[in-house]
Amino acid sequence: MSDLTHGDDVAAVNSLRSAVMRLSRRLKHQRVDESLSPTEMSVLGTLSNCGQATPGELARKEHVQPPSMTRIVALLEAKGLVRLEPHPEDRRQKVVSRTEQAEAMLVESRRKRNAFLAGLVEGLDEDEWATLRAAAPVLEKLAQL
Structure with a gap:
């Protein structure tokens, strides 16, 4: 490097x-739902990708402190966007999963954001668009590091 x-x-x-x-x-x-913070939306997106996780796992994936994630999960649960269930192997822990309401909101949010980006891409020429397509996996890798 x-x-x-x-x-x-x-x-x-x-x-x-x-x-x-x-x-x-x-x-x-x-955004589709202005009442959700970007962090709350990110947590829902993470749950959409991984299916379910403990609050501790979500905190690590979202790079926040566990007490902060506990508060975020409580807010999302109060809004009906996640559910908490007992961990199958450790009853002291809870497993967080998204609800159908959250999934529908995520689908609409992705549609809206994709349409926005598609509109921006229309301003690129073919070579620029090819470069951006090739860069997308690298940007995804950076986001995961």
Whole structure:
């Protein structure tokens, strides 16, 4: 891996950071339910990907402290978006899963955000679009690190 502290690498890192932040802000405005925070939406998305998880597992995946995740899960449960069930192997723990209401909201949210991004992509030429398609898995990997 290159040094990332000199010349073109610094410029590329700065450009990537700036672009990701601007796109993230714009995507946040494409919400279906304004009453949910971006963190709550992220937790629902994580549950959509993994099916179910303990609050501790969700905290690790979302990079938040366990007490914060406990509060987030309680808020989502009060809104009818997640359910808590006893852990099958450790009755001291709970397993969090999304409800059908949450899944329907996520489907609509993804549709709205995808439509927004598709509109932006229309402003790219074929080479730029090909570059972006090729970069998508790398950006996903960065997001998972």
